[in-house]
Amino acid sequence: MPRSKIAGIGKYVPKNVFTNKDMMQFMETTDEWIQERTGIQERRFADRTNETTTTMAVEAAKVAIERAGITPQDIDFIIFATLSPDYYFPGCGVLLQRAMKMKEVGALDIRNQCSGFVYGLSVADQFIKTGMYKNILVVGSEKHSFGLDFSTRGRNISVIFGDGAGAVVLQPTEDANQGILSTHLHSDGTSAEILAMFNPGTHANHWQEGLASFDDATIGEMFMSKAMIDGEQNFPTMDGPAVFKKAVVKFPEVIIEALTANGYQPSDINLLVPHQANLRIAQFVQQKLGLTDDQVFNNIQKYGNTTAASVPIALCEAWELGKIKQGDLVCLAAFGSGLTWASALMKW
Numbered sequence: 001m002p003r004s005k006i007a008g009i010g011k012y013v014p015k016n017v018f019t020n021k022d023m024m025q026f027m028e029t030t031d032e033w034i035q036e037r038t039g040i041q042e043r044r045f046a047d048r049t050n051e052t053t054t055t056m057a058v059e060a061a062k063v064a065i066e067r068a069g070i071t072p073q074d075i076d077f078i079i080f081a082t083l084s085p086d087y088y089f090p091g092c093g094v095l096l097q098r099a100m101k102m103k104e105v106g107a108l109d110i111r112n113q114c115s116g117f118v119y120g121l122s123v124a125d126q127f128i129k130t131g132m133y134k135n136i137l138v139v140g141s142e143k144h145s146f147g148l149d150f151s152t153r154g155r156n157i158s159v160i161f162g163d164g165a166g167a168v169v170l171q172p173t174e175d176a177n178q179g180i181l182s183t184h185l186h187s188d189g190t191s192a193e194i195l196a197m198f199n200p201g202t203h204a205n206h207w208q209e210g211l212a213s214f215d216d217a218t219i220g221e222m223f224m225s226k227a228m229i230d231g232e233q234n235f236p237t238m239d240g241p242a243v244f245k246k247a248v249v250k251f252p253e254v255i256i257e258a259l260t261a262n263g264y265q266p267s268d269i270n271l272l273v274p275h276q277a278n279l280r281i282a283q284f285v286q287q288k289l290g291l292t293d294d295q296v297f298n299n300i301q302k303y304g305n306t307t308a309a310s311v312p313i314a315l316c317e318a319w320e321l322g323k324i325k326q327g328d329l330v331c332l333a334a335f336g337s338g339l340t341w342a343s344a345l346m347k348w
């Protein structure tokens with residue numbers, strides 16, 4: 001059975017740099033607080049009218065496809081991970097297919113938030129291994145800036161996120177020393193509400209008491225009622241410390257799972273590319289696994305947390321900086337809303 005390899009990788013981040021000082025114009029926060037608690041110095045925000053989750057994904061995909069030495073017409077399957085789609089439906093996969101004038105190939109949308117890219121990579125890996133597809137485009141893209149609460153009330157979540165996109169082309173390889181060795185996917189829905197955006201949705205207050213009043217809403221308005229908007233219930237919410245506590249347990253666990261499955265140990269890793277959730281989380285994971293600074297790549301300082309885009313953006317930047325060479329053991333790991341977490345171990 002062939003393995004799948006990353007044949008091409010690309011990233012796109014918007015030009016607009018939004019610093020912690022810029023954040024202070026909107027809410028009570030400080031550069032010191034943000035840097036100390038998250039490591040973030042600045043993030044990129046998409047152009048409000050000219051850039052969408054799909055347009056950023058297209059830019060990243062163009063680079064990945066070109067680096068793979070193929071054209072958009074060679075792509076035979078699309079996997080698109082995002083939590084900030086252009087439309088509630090249809091998903092961004094078909095919008096990318098249209099924008100890149102691809103053939104009428106399958107387009108699958110993934111809703112696994114911060115783990116979305118690694119989940120997508122795992123799905124693509126299975127399709128390549130069975131021989132069903134030969135050139136799969138896996139994309140993670142987010143335009144968070146369009147849907148964050150920039151008042152002081154939302155400061156614990158809004159200072160973290162940034163916009164951007166990353167993409168890879170997956171192809172089969174017969175080389176025994178290259179490709180994805182294994183992927184590992186997990187979830188725990190018991191904590192689904194600790195990092196969530198409830199509206200628009202069909203929950204009708206089922207999960208969250210007092211989330212919205214439907215007294216004066218017609219049946220059609222309950223999906224997204226005026227009361228929800230007036231009550232500012234259309235933003236993501238997070239119990240940061242609860243997510244943090246889970247993350248520092250599940251990240252090391254899923255990395256060890258991947259290493260053990262393939263007979264490796266932490267010292268064998270050439271580069272760990274963790275989801276860029278919070279620099280403190282990455283440092284905790286590094287310490288727990290006994291990894292050196294050279295073994296872990298972080299770029300959250302410049303881009304913030306770009307959710308589904310963060311792993312491919314970081315992987316791409318690490319590769320562009322020459323930190324990944326052929327034959328290197330590379331581990332990807334992600335954790336986020338769901339809760340979901342995942343890892344992928346590969347020989348580059």
Ligand code: UT7
Pocket residue numbers: 028029030033034037038114155156157159195239240241242243244247276277278281305307335336337
């Ligand atoms: O990628 C998806 C997965 N997400 C994560 O992994 C995020 C995990 N969580 C975190 O990274 C951290 O919990 C945060 C960075 C979100 C927050 O850091 P924290 O150290 O856990 O802070 P906290 O929420 O416990 O808040 C501590 C204090 C509070 O004030 P009081 O109650 O102690 O007076 C907050 O109101 O910091 C306050 N605070 C802020 N102050 C200035 C919260 N956000 C801010 C802010 N600026 N932006």
